[in-house]
Amino acid sequence: MKRAVIIGAGIAGLATALRLGRDGWHTTVVERAPARRSSGYLVNLLGPGYDAAERLGLTAALATHDVGLFTTVLVRADGRAKLTVPSAIAEAALGERAVSLFRGDLEATLYAAAHDRTQIRFGTTVTAIDQDTDGVRVMLSDGTTQEADLLVGADGVHSATRTTSFGADHQVDLPYIVGAVPLSHPVADVPEPSATTFIGPGRTAAVVNLGPQRSSAFFTYRCTDPASELKRGPVDALGTAFGDLGGGVPDVLHHLAQNPAAAYFDAVSQVIMPRWSTGRIVLLGDAAWCVTLFAGHGAALALAGADQLGAALQRHGDDVPSALLDWEAGLRPEVTRRQAHARRGMLQYAPPSRFHVWLGDLAIRALTLPALRRLLQRATR
Numbered sequence: 001m002k003r004a005v006i007i008g009a010g011i012a013g014l015a016t017a018l019r020l021g022r023d024g025w026h027t028t029v030v031e032r033a034p035a036r037r038s039s040g041y042l043v044n045l046l047g048p049g050y051d052a053a054e055r056l057g058l059t060a061a062l063a064t065h066d067v068g069l070f071t072t073v074l075v076r077a078d079g080r081a082k083l084t085v086p087s088a089i090a091e092a093a094l095g096e097r098a099v100s101l102f103r104g105d106l107e108a109t110l111y112a113a114a115h116d117r118t119q120i121r122f123g124t125t126v127t128a129i130d131q132d133t134d135g136v137r138v139m140l141s142d143g144t145t146q147e148a149d150l151l152v153g154a155d156g157v158h159s160a161t162r163t164t165s166f167g168a169d170h171q172v173d174l175p176y177i178v179g180a181v182p183l184s185h186p187v188a189d190v191p192e193p194s195a196t197t198f199i200g201p202g203r204t205a206a207v208v209n210l211g212p213q214r215s216s217a218f219f220t221y222r223c224t225d226p227a228s229e230l231k232r233g234p235v236d237a238l239g240t241a242f243g244d245l246g247g248g249v250p251d252v253l254h255h256l257a258q259n260p261a262a263a264y265f266d267a268v269s270q271v272i273m274p275r276w277s278t279g280r281i282v283l284l285g286d287a288a289w290c291v292t293l294f295a296g297h298g299a300a301l302a303l304a305g306a307d308q309l310g311a312a313l314q315r316h317g318d319d320v321p322s323a324l325l326d327w328e329a330g331l332r333p334e335v336t337r338r339q340a341h342a343r344r345g346m347l348q349y350a351p352p353s354r355f356h357v358w359l360g361d362l363a364i365r366a367l368t369l370p371a372l373r374r375l376l377q378r379a380t381r
């Protein structure tokens with residue numbers, strides 16, 4: 001039986017464990033966190049990601065977590081409505097083959113499907129990696145050594161596997177901060193079920209009220225020194241960047257201050273690498289190609305990447321290095337396209353000026369015209 005060690009029990013790692021487990025591999029997943037993460041932010045799964053979810057047999061389970069479509073109201077800084085974007089716009093953008101769910105629910109679905117075919121070691125990291133033509137040896141922080149045919153680094157945008165095996169120069173930091181706040185209670189000043197979105201020069205704040213345990217907020221802003229913003233922490237940094245806003249935002253910031261550990265708070269970086277594998281070591285998901293939230297396809301690419309990796313390994317039998325090269329050649333054009341899309345998308349989330357905000361509003365108004373929705377479909381999928 002072929003053996004794989006997978007580093008990271010996020011979307012990419014669990015999807016890889018699921019696919020390889022079904023293909024008859026023995027897999028061990030090594031996860032730094034002491035337990036599975038929950039909630040997180042809302043993720044749209046469409047295009048190649050939805051296709052991969054279907055091939056992995058996940059769509060029925062994912063559908064039970066689908067938050068569905070909701071109206072979004074574009075608001076002014078004080079929270080007053082500027083423009084209502086009907087759910088039909090989201091429907092046109094996402095199409096029928098799509099699901100919107102919390103990242104934690106996607107991970108939970110993957111975990112439920114994969115956990116009886118894999119061994120997951122929580123609270124564990126990799127201390128050393130060594131490979132030759134016959135195999136790869138992975139030393140773990142629990143003192144054990146794993147011998148494997150394949151090592152998959154699925155340890156996210158700040159991947160230690162990438163730094164150890166490929167060097168430290170592949171992360172391209174962009175001048176943006178992102179914060180996502182899961183909310184256990186319905187949000188004041190945002191009718192349920194709906195969302196409000198404020199887009200101003202250099203920043204966006206979106207508050208989604210879908211009821212208790214299903215609400216969340218999302219913030220992103222442009223800044224000159226992301227590292228010092230991160231040092232300030234989410235309460236101070238997001239409070240300073242968005243504390244002047246009205247509507248549901250004050251309630252969200254209050255909630256954030258009660259439980260800052262629940263928030264996702266990070267700088268925005270892309271990962272751009274000339275190669276995703278070396279010998280029997282491969283990177284997958286954000287570790288290899290982080291496209292950023294501005295692309296809206298990172299989770300989708302993680303699923304598609306895992307599924308296609310399994311297919312390539314099946315095609316190439318024992319020749320793991322050739323399978324990895326073949327897999328990369330098939331996937332790279334889509335990743336490159338999504339990374340370019342994300343760089344353009346930054347303007348949408350953090351317009352450089354009031355004029356750009358006005359242009360963005362105009363574009364959204366235009367999309368409420370049915371004839372223009374087809375264009376939106378082509379741009380999104």
Ligand SMILES: Cc1cc2nc3c(=O)[nH]c(=O)nc-3n(C[C@H](O)[C@H](O)[C@H](O)COP(=O)(O)OP(=O)(O)OC[C@H]3O[C@@H](n4cnc5c(N)ncnc54)[C@H](O)[C@@H]3O)c2cc1C
Nearest residue numbers: 008010011012032043044155156285286296297298299300
């Ligand atoms: C606000 C926001 C909105 C988004 N919206 C969308 C969307 O609508 N659609 C979409 O497709 N994508 C979206 N994305 C992107 C998507 O969430 C990511 O691309 C996806 O989660 C990447 O999955 P991953 O498994 O590669 O990495 P991660 O989710 O980061 O998982 C990595 C795992 O590795 C573990 N780990 C890290 N280091 C180590 C180590 N040294 N040893 C062991 N384990 C380790 C971590 O604890 C984690 O469990 C969004 C992202 C953000 C931030």
